[in-house]
Amino acid sequence: MQVIEYFSCDRPEHWLCEIKKSDWSAGQFLYKLLSENKFKNAVGEHSKVLMLTNENELISFCTYAEKDDIQPTELTPWIGFVYTFPKYRGHHYAGYLFQEIEKIAKAENVQDIFISTNHTGLYEKYGCEFYQMMNDMDGEPSRIYKKHISSK
Numbered sequence: 757m758q759v760i761e762y763f764s765c766d767r768p769e770h771w772l773c774e775i776k777k778s779d780w781s782a783g784q785f786l787y788k789l790l791s792e793n794k795f796k797n798a799v800g801e802h803s804k805v806l807m808l809t810n811e812n813e814l815i816s817f818c819t820y821a822e823k824d825d826i827q828p829t830e831l832t833p834w835i836g837f838v839y840t841f842p843k844y845r846g847h848h849y850a851g852y853l854f855q856e857i858e859k860i861a862k863a864e865n866v867q868d869i870f871i872s873t874n875h876t877g878l879y880e881k882y883g884c885e886f887y888q889m890m891n892d893m894d895g896e897p898s899r900i901y902k903k904h905i906s907s908k
Contacts, residue, residue, distance in 0.1 A: 757815065757849075759856045762790065762805035771807055774814035778839055786819070786837045799823045799836070804860070806853045816840040816849045820857045825892040826872050826900065833861070835871045835903075854882050854903075861905045871901040879903075 762771055776787045786805070789795040796803055800822025808816040817839055824834035835857060840849050861869055871879055872892060876899065880886075884901040892898045 757808055757810050757852065759852055760807050760809055762807060765807075770812070771809075771814065774807075775805075775817060777814070778817075778841070780839055782837055783817075783839050786817075799834075805837075806856055808849055808852050814841065815844045816853055818850065818853045818857075820860060820869075824870070824872050825894075826870075826890050826898060827893055829890070831870045831900070833866060833869055835869055838871075838873075848881065851882055858903075858905055862907070866905055867907075869903045869905060871903070872898045873901065874899060 760771075762768055765771060772787065772790055775783060775790065778784065778787070786795075789798055790805070795805070799819065803819060803821035803823075805817060805819050807814055817837065819834075819836045821834050821836055822832050824836045826834075835854070838850055838853075857869065870887065871884060872890070873879065879901045882903070884903045887900045887902040889897050890900050
């Protein structure tokens with residue numbers, strides 16, 4: 757398995773087709789943003805799409821972005837669009853992506869990363885702590901988690 761980044765990989769068209777296979781509406785929205793070249797306008801110029809792959813197969817993906825669905829806010833950066841394909845669930849594969857995000861965050865001297873979700877009990881497995889409730893762009897309440905990035 758290998759973590760690659762969409763914008764710097766050598767076969768973005770292949771990985772875009774793999775993202776499109778996601779059975780999740782937010783995954784389809786990510787596909788739309790990428791295919792219409794609107795991703796960076798929506799979430800920030802320096803944002804990344806990380807993908808855990810096994811040869812030609814996409815196992816899991818997520819974003820490391822300046823903005824997410826909680827706007828406006830001063831909180832940044834965000835982990836978003838976290839998805840693992842059904843046949844790979846239950847193995848904590850998203851953890852590989854989160855480890856890569858932590859490396860990027862450390863290199864950028866980021867102290868905290870945020871996640872907006874309606875899930876309870878999922879992100880705690882990866883060292884995230886509930887931070888507060890905030891409304892998303894649709895006005896719906898969302899649980900905000902914070903992951904502190906150790907400087908060690």
